[in-house]
Amino acid sequence: MKPHTFTPGDPKPTGLCIVVPVLDEAQGIEATLKALGPLRQRGARVVVVDGGSQDDTPALARAHADAVIDSPRGRAAQMNAGAALGWGEVLLFLHADTMLPERADEHLMQALARGHAWGRFDVRIAGRPWMLRVVAAMMNLRSRWTGIATGDQALFMRREAYAQVGGFAPQPLMEDIDMSKRLRAVGAPACLRERVITSGRRWEQRGVWRTIFLMWRLRWRYWRGESAHSLAEDYR
Template sequence: MSPAHDATRPSLAIIVPALNEAAGIAACLEALQPLRRRGVELIVVDGGSRDATPRLAAPLASRVISSPAGRARQMNAGAERATAARLVFLHADTRLPDDADRRIAAALDGGRAWGRFDIRLSGRHPMLAIIAAAMNRRSRLTGIATGDQALFMTRGAFDAVGGFPDQPLMEDIEMSRRLKRRSPPACLRASVTSSGRRWVRHGVWRTILLMWRLRWHYWRGASPARLAEAYRDVR
């Protein structure tokens, strides 16, 4: 019997890649417990943390697994262990809406192969709301989503495109490109809330210009490995 029709399987798996997230992993997973109590599978994929991330995550997750470091590799490892027919990939500093499971089911049962949420950036800087609005609008216009927007998809769509590409940066952009060939994304108006700390810590305008520059070079065919080096050098 297929996962979609097997009543013993969870209908949704939340996959959280983590690396040295001890400061926030418990809060992330605590926020997901109502979904877990409704039968959602919660998988944390640790990429070799040197802190207490796995220990703190263990009592709050369906399972904690290990994987080589790298967000794409970790997300693929989590998907491989998941048993659900629908998958959502969540950054450790991002919070899903309380009814995320129902919204995802409605979108995917409505014929879309994949989708994402709108995003809201937490923090007091006045530019954060503008950045989030621009991200949401750009995503609707292009059909491309970022990992901060909590990509979700059917198991069939994930398998059909071969999972996330094994690259150190822009894996979310490339995944969106591949999924677009199967269907347009479901762009949900409901928002996830993601931390605005990296935008503020590195300077809002500096970070905006950096991301524009990296995406421009990626669209022009630059190597993700070289772009990842540039990203690390200026952080």
């Protein structure tokens, strides 16, 4: 299925569309998508956007999604491709290694009904190191103070707000921070206390403290105006 661009002449999108960008996620994609089954039963549609996986990710995803489409590699490009299908008056962008809380659809719809145009969930990082609990707590606090959300917190927004800010910027890193900054001009985020659970695999693979210092350093450089493309090289 090839994505098309939603235009004002198309039928008005309704309900919730969950966009899941993936790349070589065969090990866990089925569990992530099966957990979305109750939301699909209540009317949500799930779009998996593959960025060129070399494993069985697309094949495994097809049984548990409403669409599996291809896109140029890059989380921002993949999320934009999923949104371009034109499904859903509300968009939720979910990382492939993140599980939503129970009845997440109801929680976010209630937040939007209260007047918010966008928001995110609190996060818990799954893993053995105790420091991951501290990292998650700091992420949640920082997000409340600054109005900046990370992709791990499952960003959601009205399609109108997504269109108003022009979607995700075509950059290889910090696309979530960039999107949050532009959405703040639309309004303050709904900071839901219900928690998504995201994998701590990158923290455990690289080392918790090493990852903390790396992310702090990259965000500082990004705040100072350094290109996301150059930061992506250091991140890799």
